[in-house]
Amino acid sequence: MPTRQEQKEQRRQEIMYAALDLFVKRGYAATKIADIAKAASMSVGLLFHYFESKEKLYEELVKMGLQGTAYPGAQKCEHAIDFFVQFAEQLFTYMRQQPYVAKMFVLMADAQRSEGTPEHIREIAMQVNTIEQFVPIVEWGQKEGSIKQGDALALSSAFWCSIQGIAEQYAAHPDMGLPDAQWIVDIVRAK
Numbered sequence: 001m002p003t004r005q006e007q008k009e010q011r012r013q014e015i016m017y018a019a020l021d022l023f024v025k026r027g028y029a030a031t032k033i034a035d036i037a038k039a040a041s042m043s044v045g046l047l048f049h050y051f052e053s054k055e056k057l058y059e060e061l062v063k064m065g066l067q068g069t070a071y072p073g074a075q076k077c078e079h080a081i082d083f084f085v086q087f088a089e090q091l092f093t094y095m096r097q098q099p100y101v102a103k104m105f106v107l108m109a110d111a112q113r114s115e116g117t118p119e120h121i122r123e124i125a126m127q128v129n130t131i132e133q134f135v136p137i138v139e140w141g142q143k144e145g146s147i148k149q150g151d152a153l154a155l156s157s158a159f160w161c162s163i164q165g166i167a168e169q170y171a172a173h174p175d176m177g178l179p180d181a182q183w184i185v186d187i188v189r190a191k
Contacts, residue, residue: 012050015040016064017100019057024106024171028058029116058111059121065108068101069128080141081189084159088181095167099174105167131160138188148190159187 002010018039022031033054037047051057077083094101111117111125134156141147148155162184170176 008050011042015042015047015050016057016061019054020061020100020103020107023058023061023110024103027110027114027116028054029114055118055121058118059124061104061107062111062121062125065104065111066124066127068104069130069133079146080137080144081146081185083137084141084147084185084188085181088163088184091163092178092181095170095178099171102167102171102174105164106171109164109168131156134159141188141190145190147188155188159184162187 015036019031019036022035022039026035031054033047034044036054036057037044040047051060077086091101108125108128111121112128117125131153135152138147138152138155142149142152166179166184170178
């Protein structure tokens with residue numbers, strides 16, 4: 001039987017996932033705290049025992065999204081192209097197993113660009129710059145010949161814009177199949 005603390009943490013996670021769904025569907029500004037409480041099957045008063053405000057809940061989700069972008073530094077590969085292959089394959093596997101992963105892509109993009117995002121939360125979201133994080137990997141691959149030649153920032157952007165679009169479509173249509181990771185990697189792969 002779970003301890004009281006484990007039950008509380010599980011309930012907290014349920015609230016976060018309910019809020020994530022609503023923030024993705026409606027955006028931050030259009031989502032009301034009462035909507036989140038209803039989606040989490042609890043009263044607004046009880047929800048406030050877990051999160052002091054909608055803003056704090058949103059901030060917590062954005063911080064969770066920021067933590068999820070630490071991936072590039074953690075991956076070790078012999079060749080740059082292997083990095084892209086492993087990254088895309090693992091990401092698509094995570095999306096299939098944990099649908100909230102795709103929703104986090106939507107949430108983070110919205111937090112960065114929406115005028116309704118509180119400024120301090122937008123600043124947290126803006127710390128995510130995966131396009132720039134991948135530039136050194138592209139440059140490494142260009143030097144070794146596994147990544148096509150061209151502007152490294154533009155190549156990284158093409159790869160990431162494709163990933164972002166796929167994540168957004170998958171978040172909206174989870175029954176949609178995900179593409180083969182190799183197709184996405186071919187955006188940067190030297191031929």
